[in-house]
Amino acid sequence: MHETLTVxxxxxxxxxxxGNDTFSHENFLTQHIKGKQVFIVSNATVAKLYMPALxxxxxxxxQADTYLIPDGEQYKTLETYxxxxxxxxxxxxxxxxxxxxxxxxxxxxxxxxxxxxxxxGVGFLQIPTTLLAQVDSSVGGxxxxxxxxxxxxxxxxxxxxSVFIDVDALRSLPEREFSAGLAEVVKxxxxxxxxxxxxxxxxxxxxxxxxxxxxxxAIKMSCKIKALIVSEDEREEGVRAILNFGxxxxxxxxxxTRYTQFLHGEAVSxxxxxxxxxxxxxxxxxxxxxxxxxxxxxxxxxxxxxxQPINTTEMLSSMGMDKKVVDGKLRLVLAKxxxxxxxxxxxxxxxxxxxxxxNV
Amino acid sequence: MHETLTVxxxxxxxxxxxGNDTFSHENFLTQHIKGKQVFIVSNATVAKLYMPALxxxxxxxxQADTYLIPDGEQYKTLETYxxxxxxxxxxxxxxxxxxxxxxxxxxxxxxxxxxxxxxxGVGFLQIPTTLLAQVDSSVGGxxxxxxxxxxxxxxxxxxxxSVFIDVDALRSLPEREFSAGLAEVVKxxxxxxxxxxxxxxxxxxxxxxxxxxxxxxAIKMSCKIKALIVSEDEREEGVRAILNFGxxxxxxxxxxTRYTQFLHGEAVSxxxxxxxxxxxxxxxxxxxxxxxxxxxxxxxxxxxxxxQPINTTEMLSSMGMDKKVVDGKLRLVLAKxxxxxxxxxxxxxxxxxxxxxxNV
Numbered sequence: 001m002h003e004t005l006t007v008x009x010x011x012x013x014x015x016x017x018x019g020n021d022t023f024s025h026e027n028f029l030t031q032h033i034k035g036k037q038v039f040i041v042s043n044a045t046v047a048k049l050y051m052p053a054l055x056x057x058x059x060x061x062x063q064a065d066t067y068l069i070p071d072g073e074q075y076k077t078l079e080t081y082x083x084x085x086x087x088x089x090x091x092x093x094x095x096x097x098x099x100x101x102x103x104x105x106x107x108x109x110x111x112x113x114x115x116x117x118x119x120x121g122v123g124f125l126q127i128p129t130t131l132l133a134q135v136d137s138s139v140g141g142x143x144x145x146x147x148x149x150x151x152x153x154x155x156x157x158x159x160x161x162s163v164f165i166d167v168d169a170l171r172s173l174p175e176r177e178f179s180a181g182l183a184e185v186v187k188x189x190x191x192x193x194x195x196x197x198x199x200x201x202x203x204x205x206x207x208x209x210x211x212x213x214x215x216x217x218a219i220k221m222s223c224k225i226k227a228l229i230v231s232e233d234e235r236e237e238g239v240r241a242i243l244n245f246g247x248x249x250x251x252x253x254x255x256x257t258r259y260t261q262f263l264h265g266e267a268v269s270x271x272x273x274x275x276x277x278x279x280x281x282x283x284x285x286x287x288x289x290x291x292x293x294x295x296x297x298x299x300x301x302x303x304x305x306x307x308q309p310i311n312t313t314e315m316l317s318s319m320g321m322d323k324k325v326v327d328g329k330l331r332l333v334l335a336k337x338x339x340x341x342x343x344x345x346x347x348x349x350x351x352x353x354x355x356x357x358x359n360v
Numbered sequence: 361m362h363e364t365l366t367v368x369x370x371x372x373x374x375x376x377x378x379g380n381d382t383f384s385h386e387n388f389l390t391q392h393i394k395g396k397q398v399f400i401v402s403n404a405t406v407a408k409l410y411m412p413a414l415x416x417x418x419x420x421x422x423q424a425d426t427y428l429i430p431d432g433e434q435y436k437t438l439e440t441y442x443x444x445x446x447x448x449x450x451x452x453x454x455x456x457x458x459x460x461x462x463x464x465x466x467x468x469x470x471x472x473x474x475x476x477x478x479x480x481g482v483g484f485l486q487i488p489t490t491l492l493a494q495v496d497s498s499v500g501g502x503x504x505x506x507x508x509x510x511x512x513x514x515x516x517x518x519x520x521x522s523v524f525i526d527v528d529a530l531r532s533l534p535e536r537e538f539s540a541g542l543a544e545v546v547k548x549x550x551x552x553x554x555x556x557x558x559x560x561x562x563x564x565x566x567x568x569x570x571x572x573x574x575x576x577x578a579i580k581m582s583c584k585i586k587a588l589i590v591s592e593d594e595r596e597e598g599v600r601a602i603l604n605f606g607x608x609x610x611x612x613x614x615x616x617t618r619y620t621q622f623l624h625g626e627a628v629s630x631x632x633x634x635x636x637x638x639x640x641x642x643x644x645x646x647x648x649x650x651x652x653x654x655x656x657x658x659x660x661x662x663x664x665x666x667x668q669p670i671n672t673t674e675m676l677s678s679m680g681m682d683k684k685v686v687d688g689k690l691r692l693v694l695a696k697x698x699x700x701x702x703x704x705x706x707x708x709x710x711x712x713x714x715x716x717x718x719n720v
Contacts, residue, residue, distance in 0.1 A: 085438075089510065117477070117504075120512075121595070144477075147445065155480045156480055156481065235480075235481070
């Protein structure tokens, strides 16, 4: 059982298969592999669960090599990238090879960047196994690694030729990581679709129970909304920025806590509440809207407050280093209503400080 | 005095200005710079000659930072790339920054790859100061660095927003490097334009004398031919491969001599004679055609023989490692006539060996 979503990007249009059992069928995968070599990048945890099934499909038809990278954002570096390249060279993968990212966002981002740049670009398939990767990395073509001084500072826009989402993979995902993924799902409701936001309010328990049908709906809606936005602005020159709702705050929180305290989705959850609070101060959202958002995030098992005193000066400086700054001007994505977002070029800095301190 | 050539690539169309005094006019450069920051990458030799003039134009209008990298192909590595990124971070360059490559091919390739991948892509201008860079790197968007096991194994296709070619810069270029650039100029005649080949036979002395008008003609024709080919096949999936005429042989010669004996253009010169000899064995070129090519290359100050015993097995293996191999099949670019090229999927290996040993 699966549904297919097509991401329309001209010559780079590709399908996302969402359901269960999506990548263990040979014809599914092989129709998207052009050459005779595949190279699967994963980590030990994920590989243990899914690599045997995947290799069973691929081993007889292709030169199938695998490479495991350590788990965690701290390994999303140019050094890890370089090691993957070394291994591709060592195993003599040519320009017709296809890279397969089997795992979460870190695996997808690194593997995608390798695919974008190995011999100036080779084939790329994604098998995202975390909710965050399924609803975020599946669409948009953002690939890359971190720099010691900033996240995702090195990378490329590179589209996969297809994405295989198996919702059953979420059953083995730790609850905390599942919730972190839900933050992005909620985000799509806030920035684009009031109906989807309401649907989430009614179906959060089914999602937490890993109900297959609810998961397929939530993931498909998330990918669809992201695809709509990305197809209008593939290289993030305009409207695409609304996908960063909560992220400028979230990134700053992650940076200030040195990426040790929050999962990305958790920081985004708190960041969205800060952004919503600022939207309320501008007269856009009502108090009730902000509460609905907080309640939905909490129902999803997410934090909505920073939980400790905040140094607003440090936080603002940290936000200023964010790459979403254009020529020194701080651009923020705020919510016009629950279901629509707006990019704001300048915000009263006292109002911003107030929104920060009232959400610690 | 300058001429303008437009490289037609849809939304990535850009101009190449060819003449003298092309980059010291403020309006020339500034119309192609969008943000408020520029970052000029060069090497010590080139910077000494041109950086002051360039900074004079840019310093008053932009945050203009400079970064010098060591000269030579051996520094075209992921490590140098990483250091340029570090410096961009350190000087807080944002997504609106523009990188300027001031120098030869190594500078252009590294800087282009940084521009392609810093924050997933920033502005990129090229000021090529060697003949090779002017007629090769100006068009095609190939950027990248070498891997210890192979040239240009890491990189991206990324177009500059404009290219500024100053033919007077060639007066300070060492003769040997100038000649190496001529190899690529001759190549364009062989693969595409018999008339241009004849023109080169009549104007080689003027070129060697750095006659401004002859240089503008030769560079413009070269860029024009390359632009025609690249616009048909931006990502090198078909016809673009003919630009590799002589290169599969040349790269193997460079590799076998560990990149110490030949400049790239010199290896390509010998490689083109090998390819021409093989074309003759297939009955395509006449003996006279091959002689004309050898004579033209020699008139340009280029080697046409390897000059030492050749281990054909090592050479063939070295050619097989070349990335222009598709699924293990050796594709070679040969000359159908002087003025047209053809991609050949399989060549009799004895004939290939004969062509190699008769050109040592």
